[in-house]
Amino acid sequence: MQRCDHHDWASGTYVDEWVRRQQSEDPTRAEQFQLMCDLFPFPSDATVIILDIGAGYGPVSTFILDRYPQATCIAQDGSEPMLKHARELMGRYGERFKTYQSDLFHTNWLPKQFGPFDAAVTSSCLHNLRDLARIGEIYGEVRRHLKPGGVFLNVDLINAPTAELQQRYVGVTAARRQREGASGEDLGAMVRRGARSPAEETTGPFPAGLDQHLAALKAAGFKDVDCFWKELRRALFGGYA
Numbered sequence: 177m178q179r180c181d182h183h184d185w186a187s188g189t190y191v192d193e194w195v196r197r198q199q200s201e202d203p204t205r206a207e208q209f210q211l212m213c214d215l216f217p218f219p220s221d222a223t224v225i226i227l228d229i230g231a232g233y234g235p236v237s238t239f240i241l242d243r244y245p246q247a248t249c250i251a252q253d254g255s256e257p258m259l260k261h262a263r264e265l266m267g268r269y270g271e272r273f274k275t276y277q278s279d280l281f282h283t284n285w286l287p288k289q290f291g292p293f294d295a296a297v298t299s300s301c302l303h304n305l306r307d308l309a310r311i312g313e314i315y316g317e318v319r320r321h322l323k324p325g326g327v328f329l330n331v332d333l334i335n336a337p338t339a340e341l342q343q344r345y346v347g348v349t350a351a352r353r354q355r356e357g358a359s360g361e362d363l364g365a366m367v368r369r370g371a372r373s374p375a376e377e378t379t380g381p382f383p384a385g386l387d388q389h390l391a392a393l394k395a396a397g398f399k400d401v402d403c404f405w406k407e408l409r410r411a412l413f414g415g416y417a
Contacts, residue, residue, distance in 0.1 A: 183304060185255035195233050195261050202235050205299075205331075208412055209239040211405055212329045216295055217416065220244055224294035227252065227287070227318070230280070230301025233261040234273070240297070241269050250290045252276045280305060280314065291321040296328045303333045308383040308392065315396035322417040328398065329414035334389065335380030336409055342380055345408040386411055 184190040218224055223246040228237045231251030240249055251266075251273065253259050259275045266273040276287040280302075296318045302311050318328050336342040384392070386403055390413060393401045398415025405412040 185258060188257040188260075191255060191257040191261065195258070198232070198235070205235070206239070208299075208331050208405060209236055211412060212236070212297055212331070213240060213243050215327060215329060215404060215414075216244075217325055217327055218294060221246055222294070224248070225250065225290060227291070227293045227296040227321075229296060229298035229314075229318075230254075230304075231262060231275075232258050232299075232301075234266045236297055236299050237262075237266065237273060241266075241272055248272045248274065250274050250276055250287050250293075252278055252285070252287060254279050281310065285314075286317050286321060288321060292323045292326075293321055294323055294326050296322060296326070297330070299331045301332065302330065303382045306383055308388060311383060311389075312392040312395065315392055315398070319396045319398055319417060324417055326417040327414060328393075328417075329404075329412060330389070331405075331410065331412040332389075333382050333409055334411050335382050335385040337385060339380075342409075348408060382409070386413065389413055 183194070216224075220243060222244065224244065225248050226237075226240055226244075228234075228240075228249050228251045231237055231249075231253050232255075234249075234251060237249035237251055241247055249269075249272065251259070251262055253262070253275070254277065256277055259277055262273075262275055274290065276290075278285040278287070302314065305311055315328070322328065336345050386406070389411075390401050390403065393413070393415045398417065401413075401415035403411050403413040
């Protein structure tokens with residue numbers, strides 16, 4: 177499959193800067209992570225194993241492990257520099273946090289030796305694959321390695337339903353960032369990323385819209401599939417095994 181990810185995850189310098197920017201936004205994402213935990217089908221004292229796909233430096237796993245003191249998170253990521261950050265930041269959790277490096281385009285990406293899983297989560301990851309067919313395959317692989325009654329939850333960037341809404345969403349986001357004091361350089365980059373290329377006039381910049389993701393989850397065998405939260409081009413959606 178052709179790779180279109182513009183991120184340089186193999187570069188330690190790039191990853192260092194990316195982590196620094198993302199950590200500044202972690203407080204604003206706490207509500208989404210809290211909702212993820214609220215949707216888990218087990219009590220807070222349960223001994224569970226949770227797969228964190230594209231775990232990065234561990235923000236989702238941190239939230240989960242703090243709320244579920246008997247849980248273990250398996251942090252999958254394709255970037256060794258990113259996992260290095262995760263191991264440093266998550267050391268206080270000891271054996272409750274384990275890392276696994278793999279490429280989501282490879283057939284052996286899933287850390288099967290730790291499964292089956294009670295839940296699987298992912299945040300701001302799968303859109304980087306730029307390939308809805310591969311994302312659908314991953315949904316199916318996750319479904320097959322969840323325990324009965326388990327849940328898969330994905331908070332990610334999605335295409336707006338129309339090209340007009342896409343541009344409106346970009347404008348709203350830029351205005352918010354400006355109020356928050358973002359630099360002119362950052363705002364310019366944001367607008368350029370949101371500008372429509374001819375190929376994106378109907379498809380948008382991300383692999384799929386919300387309806388397409390929900391359909392792919394149902395096709396993978398998930399039930400009670402739904403969107404649990406949405407704001408502009410970011411949504412939390414998933415389903416149960």
